[in-house]
Amino acid sequence: MSKWLICAAWPYINAVPHLGTLIGSVLSADVIARYLRLKGEEVVFVSGSDEHGTPIEVEAIKLKISPKELTDKYHQLVKKLFERWNISFDNYSRTENPIHVDFVRRFYLKLYERGYIYEKEIEMPFCSQCQMFLPDRFIEGECPYCHYKGARGDQCDSCGRLLEPTRLINPRCNICGGKPIIKRTKHWFFDLPKLANELYKYVENNEKLPPNARNMSLAMLREGLKPRAITRDNKWGIPAPFPGSEGKTIYVWMEAVLGYITATIEFFNRRGEENRWKEFWLNEDTKSVYFIGKDNIPFHTIIFPALLIASGENYVLPWTVSSTEYLLFRGEKFSKSRRVGIWIDEALELFPVDYWRFSLLINRPENKDFNFTWEAFKESVNSHLNDTIGNFIHRTLTFIYKNFGSKIPKVNNLFEEDEKEVNKVKGMVQKAEKLLDDFKIRESLITIVSIAAEGNRYLNERAPWDLIKTNRDKAAQVMYVAAYIVKVLAVTLYPFIPTSAQKIWNMLGYEGVTRDWGEAYILPKAGQQIKKPKPVFKKISDEDLKNALQKLEEIRQRN
RNA sequence: GCCGGGGUGGCCGAGGGGUCUAAGGCGCCGGACUCAUAAUCCGGUUUUCCGGGGUUCGAGUCCCCGCCCCGGCACCA
Numbered sequence: 001m002s003k004w005l006i007c008a009a010w011p012y013i014n015a016v017p018h019l020g021t022l023i024g025s026v027l028s029a030d031v032i033a034r035y036l037r038l039k040g041e042e043v044v045f046v047s048g049s050d051e052h053g054t055p056i057e058v059e060a061i062k063l064k065i066s067p068k069e070l071t072d073k074y075h076q077l078v079k080k081l082f083e084r085w086n087i088s089f090d091n092y093s094r095t096e097n098p099i100h101v102d103f104v105r106r107f108y109l110k111l112y113e114r115g116y117i118y119e120k121e122i123e124m125p126f127c128s129q130c131q132m133f134l135p136d137r138f139i140e141g142e143c144p145y146c147h148y149k150g151a152r153g154d155q156c157d158s159c160g161r162l163l164e165p166t167r168l169i170n171p172r173c174n175i176c177g178g179k180p181i182i183k184r185t186k187h188w189f190f191d192l193p194k195l196a197n198e199l200y201k202y203v204e205n206n207e208k209l210p211p212n213a214r215n216m217s218l219a220m221l222r223e224g225l226k227p228r229a230i231t232r233d234n235k236w237g238i239p240a241p242f243p244g245s246e247g248k249t250i251y252v253w254m255e256a257v258l259g260y261i262t263a264t265i266e267f268f269n270r271r272g273e274e275n276r277w278k279e280f281w282l283n284e285d286t287k288s289v290y291f292i293g294k295d296n297i298p299f300h301t302i303i304f305p306a307l308l309i310a311s312g313e314n315y316v317l318p319w320t321v322s323s324t325e326y327l328l329f330r331g332e333k334f335s336k337s338r339r340v341g342i343w344i345d346e347a348l349e350l351f352p353v354d355y356w357r358f359s360l361l362i363n364r365p366e367n368k369d370f371n372f373t374w375e376a377f378k379e380s381v382n383s384h385l386n387d388t389i390g391n392f393i394h395r396t397l398t399f400i401y402k403n404f405g406s407k408i409p410k411v412n413n414l415f416e417e418d419e420k421e422v423n424k425v426k427g428m429v430q431k432a433e434k435l436l437d438d439f440k441i442r443e444s445l446i447t448i449v450s451i452a453a454e455g456n457r458y459l460n461e462r463a464p465w466d467l468i469k470t471n472r473d474k475a476a477q478v479m480y481v482a483a484y485i486v487k488v489l490a491v492t493l494y495p496f497i498p499t500s501a502q503k504i505w506n507m508l509g510y511e512g513v514t515r516d517w518g519e520a521y522i523l524p525k526a527g528q529q530i531k532k533p534k535p536v537f538k539k540i541s542d543e544d545l546k547n548a549l550q551k552l553e554e555i556r557q558r559n
Numbered sequence: 560g561c562c563g564g565g566g567u568g569g570c571c572g573a574g575g576g577g578u579c580u581a582a583g584g585c586g587c588c589g590g591a592c593u594c595a596u597a598a599u600c601c602g603g604u605u606u607u608c609c610g611g612g613g614u615u616c617g618a619g620u621c622c623c624c625g626c627c628c629c630g631g632c633a634c635c636a
Contacts (some may be wrong), residue, residue: 012636135634216563228633294630368565369629379585387598395595460600535596
């Protein structure tokens, strides 16, 4: 048994997350957390709301409420939503959590004392009206290259070129429209170059890292790292702890990643086991896995490990990261302002949670961006979840229910072809298992679908509806094996669609919950009484889809 | 612009020098079956792998040039 830290990227909580955020971090992580627990591993699964930074501060100003009021509201909401999505967090925390705030301040003070942080004066755009320094992207103006009027201080959305705010024509503050001035300010910098050698060693020796993350990180390290500012002039954030840093806060990114640690601390504190977090974080054998979107790779392969190394406290470095590409919505990027996409609150109003989980997971963008379309959603639910899996389970259970007095039939010895079938299925379970071990979630789920397809093929070939007329024993054998395949599905589907897997498990006559992946290799008990079967899934008709889209419109009108 | 990843049939997608005249799925066509949710199963159907050049006995697979998409580039998170 090993110790595992399953860490899902912290959603930025200026709004409800959309489906892309969900599949990229939290949902993928949930599958692995559930899987590892089934395997008997010791797992702590954490994430939380990332609630500091300029966008939230600005959003709160616009709504005329305090940032804390804003994040309180969203944090509560999102926490509940994740529960409804059946995300099995051990702790879903937040960056306003006092344990986090305190930990971050002490952590950075330590880095300062160890000589990894220095201060420097720089020039920054400042809005006199708003009385605040403006991050580059809060300045708008005309692009000096393509003369697009809405270019931001960091980049022009029209021609894609990188910019600096000073080069914009007619720069203005994105909040009040005023003209920013340039003002000197002091900031604290994290001396990344000092850690370059150790980081290079870490990345190079970490053959567990996926090739894309590894190549990118090594390339960045070869090109050389630059020091990185860790303070901001924001009011909304964790107060910087350095001498003379009053009024400054820690840059969100540099503190939110430490949340993986503080959420673990909080989790064990709540259980009255104050020191147990150390068994995970200060243990070189702990395997920590980070579920992130592709934009997030360098933060988890370079900056986060750098912070951990700099602390000198022997925190366990990321064992690996599992990054996804993006989910697109009908060919476009999700966009809150333009309402392109589906949000995790809306989705739950439209279809059962397991339909969403299944569809998102079987289309998980592991190699390239995946384009969400309603047709693709419908196809995955209808053809794979309902027709292949659902129908196999239903035809098996109803056959047993009707012909064998609702008991899994008794067999003395399996015939050769039935025995062979059992072994074939066991091999497929092994394959699904191996794929999950490598975090190939999508492929693993596809393999499980093919187990159901194999069950269908087997039933057609052995035709127990004929056998039962001539040779009841033979039919019993076939149905016993089919019942085993249903059991396999109940166990292996659990990490992906826990509610439905649970239903299948109970329908097979088991009490309680599926707790052990090993059950997928154990034949069911003959004579076990099954429940009256009911279809676990149902098809989405064109009509259903139409209604859902209409409902979506209504939800959006309401809000 | 620089760095990393990617471009495979109508669509989704495996495959990273020979077993690729390219897996699997969806769709479509035909058949079987009737236990089951008009489901299931079997067979067929389609691409020569973004474009061009090269290396090699042999290239989706390696190299070079170009085009396109995604991400990063350090003050968005």
